[in-house]
Amino acid sequence: MAQTMLKTLLRGRRPGYSLDAPFYTSPEIFAADMEAIFERHWIFVGVEPDIPEPGDVMTLDIGRNAILIVRDDEGGVRAFHNVCRHRGARLVHEEKGTVGNLVCRYHTWTYNLEGALIHAEHMGEGFDRGCHGLKPVHLRSLEGLIFICLAQEPPADFDQMAAAMGPYIAPHNIRDAKVAYSHDLIEPGNWKLTMENNRECYHCGANHPELTVPLFAYGFGFAPEDLDEMEREQARRYGCLVDDSHGDWERAGIPSRMLEHLDDMVTGYRTERLPLDGDGESHTMDTRAACRLPMGPFPSARMGGLHFWTQPNSWHHFMGDHAVTFAVIPLDENRSLVRTKWLVHKDAVEGVDYDLENLISVWMATNAQDSELVGFCQEGARTAGYEPGPYSPHTEMLVEKFCNWYVGRMRAHFDPAPVAAAVAA
Template identity: 65%
Template sequence: MSEQSRISVKELVARRKAGYALEAPFYTSAEIFRVDMDVIFGRHWIFVGLDPDVPEAGDAMVVNIGPSSVIIVRGDDEEVRAFHNVCRHRGARILPEGKAIIGNVVCPYHSWTYGLEGGLKFAEHMGPGFDPTCHGLKPVALRSVSGLLFICLSDDPPADIDEMAAAMAPYLAPHDIRNTRVAFQSDLIEDGNWKLTMENNRECYHCAPNHPELTIPLFAYGFGFAPDALDEEGRREADRYAKLMRAAHARWEAEGLPSREIEHLADRATGFRTERLPIDQSGESQTMDTRAACRVALGGLTDKAIGGLSFWTQPNSWHHFMGDHIVSFSAIPIDEGHTLVRTKWLVHKDAVEGVDYDLQRLTEVWEATNRQDADLVAIGQQGATDPAYEAGPYSPYTEGLVEKFAAWYIDRLAASLP
């Protein structure tokens, strides 16, 4: 990166105005995208999958993050590890992106063979002085947070993931992620910068006019509103939601389900937020009729109406945990104008499709919502490329969490740029 480019990025970071959207280059500049991949996705904990993605010994999954490719594999000792997907011989890419079942990690170029724990087991024709112990796969830091898998490409990953893991353990334990399986995965390419994807997720200002399916189970008022802007019906709905929230939290906490908000989106390197939110009508699940989509409950839960536990992490994930299924999302940058949104629906590992759940009913709310969000991100990206673009103010009522995302992002850049 040129010194002039560094200065321009520093100037953009320095003059960012709190409470306002980011300036256009943060969404359109290839130079800033390279900084993002270095500073944000190269040095922070990135959500990449779940324990059920690699449930058995020999199950492997490859995830690409910018120029880096990472193998996540469960070893014969049942431990999950991560390695750079680069052969230690001449650097060939070893496994393609996606999932596989393997006995060893074998490079297709010259057949260098690595065990599931990363050690080099076989390298033909290397001579008597060759030491295989010096040529194992390069490890990548990996941490399972109650079954959610995070990796960090840095040799010095943020230590505060331990605090997040400890705080989230009692919230996630009732959903027993390790005893679920992935019922369906959807990969959607959004025509927008990754920050637009995340900002769109961090508010529900847009929900009422754009998400008719999602606003059946979820309350748009749960993410803020301007009291003076509500009509009489709106005030009744807001009051109903507030009362439901208080009653639900009291009941869930009494049942041993931690539910109240924990919010550290902007004050630490590994930013996160969680809260259990009511679901409307039956209160059971994020479905079109608000009732459970799967007959087999997660973790032995007996109360179907436990709402939805929301869990957000900086910089790239959000999740919804219900009594019958889990929906998990990750945003992976492709380039400055495109982002992969990967969604996974998980059910109890013993649930049988067509018997215990209908796949369309399980996925239809978020399949529709993802498509709608992709359209919104696309018009946001189009606007950011327009010469008339000017960063506007966030709503103090409905976009406070967008501001926290932007503040976290700017703070992380400011701390890393020389």
């Protein structure tokens, strides 16, 4: 019955409108999301500076999956299911730590940092340790951004995305950075509402006084017919500023122009480097750099802000002085974990090279504001009066692309025959 309902809702989705209420409120559809999206696609989970040295380990849960990510003795980064192969005890219990080997506290089965079982007492002469190593999880690092995939066969187009995005992210030297601060926020809404909220700035002017200090009002869409003559001239000047900035940055070897494949790739993504307002250096309240040490050898402090979005669960902002990464992990149909990390150059010293409050204040405020807004939407979706509403074609076109991607991936998993027939037609 649940799959029949899901297929009906997927087939009946009205383009240009928000999703039907069960997509945000149904525990059955949430379970389907975890199966078809979070257990099948590349999921952003952290950064290499989370585990900077051999033996460093971090853990996370994605639905029913417990994962550990470890840096091995050769400096490589690996992911495994965080489950002992003996009787299923969780191996690593802390969110972060440092180990020599991975030792199960239950019966001391011991695994090296490559996941091989190297010690298991009392198992008899015929026991083959080689058959009982940790179960690996696919992992890829995109210039220091860590993605995992829980599927047996992960989407192959990650390589295509990485080849395009690598030159954009590489100048920011994420692998040579450190995590200055990390913050977890549980938003009171379905993960899709969290992502939809991120994919538009229609709401920014009325709700984000801190964020709109460094960001231009015209950076993420506007309706020309709603502007007066002065505002149209400002929008024209902003367009010229974007074009001129792209030219300057790309002549300096810093890729900047927009790439967008949000709903025409399995591993959907979008990027563009945009100028910042004011002094134009960073996402801070005075728009000046928050960290004295730049992340890379940039030709100027005014490097704008490079945004990078991936489907289904991340967005990122890279400035000349610091970077901010965001991962969304669904908890249930009503709650989502938003994990934010601020990165600076690895040699930067708090209180000397950067003030932590200045570094994090814009996005700490913005995240709290967004969490409240997402909660309002979740509350509304649970009411009898909710029905899908129309997206603005000027300011919510990227929300529509997120929903297109989501519906397409869900149909590919649960309703593939009609999708194939539609493509053939």
